[in-house]
Amino acid sequence: MSASIDRYVSENEARFLEELKELLRIPSISTLPEHNGDTHRAAEYVADKLRGAGMENVEIIETERHPLVYADWLHAPDKPTVLCYGHFDVQPPDPLELWETPPFEPAERNGNLYARGSADDKGQMYSHIKAIEALRAVQGKPPVNLKFLLEGEEEVGGVSVAEYVAKNPEKLRADVALVSDTEMYAPGMPTLNIGLRGLVYMEIEARGPARDLHSGLYGGAAPNAVFGLVELLSKAKDADGHILIPGIYDDVEAPSAEEKESWTHLPFDEAEYLATEVGSTSLTGEPGYSVFERTWARPTFEVHGIAGGFTGAGAKTVIPAKAVAKVSIRLVPKQQPETIIAAVKEFVEANAPKGLVFEVRVLSAGPGLMVNPDHPAIRVAAKAFSDVFGAPTVFTRSGGSIPIVGDFANHLGIPTILMGFGLPDDGLHSPNEKYNIRNYFDGIRTLAHFFEEYAKA
């Protein structure tokens, strides 16, 4: 990293922190309509700061729900273009009583900044703007072309940004997208996330008798919608977590030997993971696969919820007429959602217990993604991260899904650098969410360094 950038960040740390606190004081809770004005205010705040950092064509784009913010700076001919994404909306702060200091009054403790949205994603998103500011202050202008697309709906599904990306591929054209909304594997360990699982989310409904029946009078002869659903679901996965739906593993590709080998170097204590994270008596999952493989590189079938029949207090002896389960299959790269949906529907049809009618409703579907770690932008990002933090960058995957990454891949045809500065204990969506203040400043340094180096690549 250039010494001048380093110095500029150091000299402006107090102001950078103050500006972030101002943004964190805006309760831009996207799920609560009474906070719509606040979410809009957050959009105006970041739009203003983008202008201050020298970005051009700054627009607040109104949508059916919450606004998007767009900006660009495109005066680096022959240099690559980076599309920076982030979100300025936050989760609700409940339960309020568990916060040590109020969620929208940022407080510094033990080197951390406590506030709702500090890590997810205001602190990380704002780093991008401050990195641009630093580059412009020190070097007169950014070293690469830049586009910003920030949204206020990430915590409620991100429908507007997905539509916007689909409709504006030309406007958003770039060489790579950059997202800081993930975490480092461990403190001090630079981490790039290069794999995400996809998700097919479905409701499976079973309908049997025309109405709930008396289980004494009809028990033994009438089909039971709850039990039929139980029977069907039990056939979808074995006790080891192996999915039994035919065809599900057809397109599953094993991670490379190199990638698997790299995971063995990640610090991981299975007993501690079981006790402190999962909080159960035993882990489950496919034998012969490590926890990393099982959660990052294997498809999984989960039942998220189930409901049917009488569930009040006490006893009611009905044979339920209807039952529904919410289920999902997490997909690994190469698995196609359409193929998986077809396989599930065929499985349900083939295994429907007699006397019952089943319906499969697809609520959402998106593929898994891998970024090639040898992509030039990823290589540069890894080096920049490593340079600033003074440790080698590790490549991990996440078992979760970040739909915007799929939108960038599908509609813009570009990879996404998932370069996050959060930490595993930041408490996203929880009381006492925090962001490490050192990571905030070093994140700004890392991003500026990445832009510098990427211009040279």
Add this chain to the structure above:
Amino acid sequence: MSASIDRYVSENEARFLEELKELLRIPSISTLPEHNGDTHRAAEYVADKLRGAGMENVEIIETERHPLVYADWLHAPDKPTVLCYGHFDVQPPDPLELWETPPFEPAERNGNLYARGSADDKGQMYSHIKAIEALRAVQGKPPVNLKFLLEGEEEVGGVSVAEYVAKNPEKLRADVALVSDTEMYAPGMPTLNIGLRGLVYMEIEARGPARDLHSGLYGGAAPNAVFGLVELLSKAKDADGHILIPGIYDDVEAPSAEEKESWTHLPFDEAEYLATEVGSTSLTGEPGYSVFERTWARPTFEVHGIAGGFTGAGAKTVIPAKAVAKVSIRLVPKQQPETIIAAVKEFVEANAPKGLVFEVRVLSAGPGLMVNPDHPAIRVAAKAFSDVFGAPTVFTRSGGSIPIVGDFANHLGIPTILMGFGLPDDGLHSPNEKYNIRNYFDGIRTLAHFFEEYAKA
């Protein structure tokens, strides 16, 4: 039947109907506290009518919830004693909009009396009182000794009457109990119910991770309480309805060849049963057993309700920490609830998926019962029923449970005559409940005739 009884009933039909209507106008809905006064008023009404019929020692016995009514007449030395049971409380009438005439304004249509409680059980219960009145009017006194025990809690579990029976075996001592709270197999077909299934009702709860987990991050490694419960339940019963819990069938006794043969003469149309009663595409149940055997003489395992995880609108990707199912096993005579509970607990322990902790909570437990059709009281009842209705009496069983019959057997050591005058389409617990007016009057005749004949037996 003596011609004088027949004539007395005929001459008093209008008044008998009017008195029943008056009772039906009292909305004695036992589950709704705002109707507690009405339930008490119904108790007072029947107490008054018992006095009017010449019964003695009439008491309204207050309980923790709704009152019991006791009465006796014990002046027939060397004659048997009959304990008459019935209930004067009713189910709520909802949904009100489906009633053609208001539920508590009895209306006559097509030879039926429409009102909540007309068949279940006010009409049937009141027949006993009118039979006694007729015998006393015509013969000066009843031919047998009589005790009445009527309750106002049958529709909410009958806790008070069960306790009263357990605590007062001497007071309630009798040779046989007589209950009119069942139905005839078909119109014009006198029916005595000689078998009831028992019931063990349980909640099975599964607990896995300490809290709901993110299915992206932990899916593949963390146990899922809903899926674990699904796995466990699916092992309890096969697709044919055969229970797989070891030991469940140990004490199951097949009905006698004679009883099975008698069922083949009952009119039964499986296609119509499927279409109009069950309302499904197919029946289920153990191959090789008739619908009568499956619903009357075989134990069954049913899931009455299940709940766990996220069941709201839309998608939430949690691995649920907890799930609970309400299940029951219906028991046939000879099966002991304690043995069955132990077998279920052992099964759950042996089949609990790893990473999950299960708890089995027993909500209620009662054995199945058979009455010997050769018992003198049953033989007399069958003949009396047949005499009045002019058709042979059939012996059926019910797949349901009537706990009071078990209480009479256990605490008083007596069999119960289940002599009901309802019809299969009476719509118990449903809108437009009705009682056939002809059956009301002929029920009174049958009961009076039974008392006369039983005195001679």
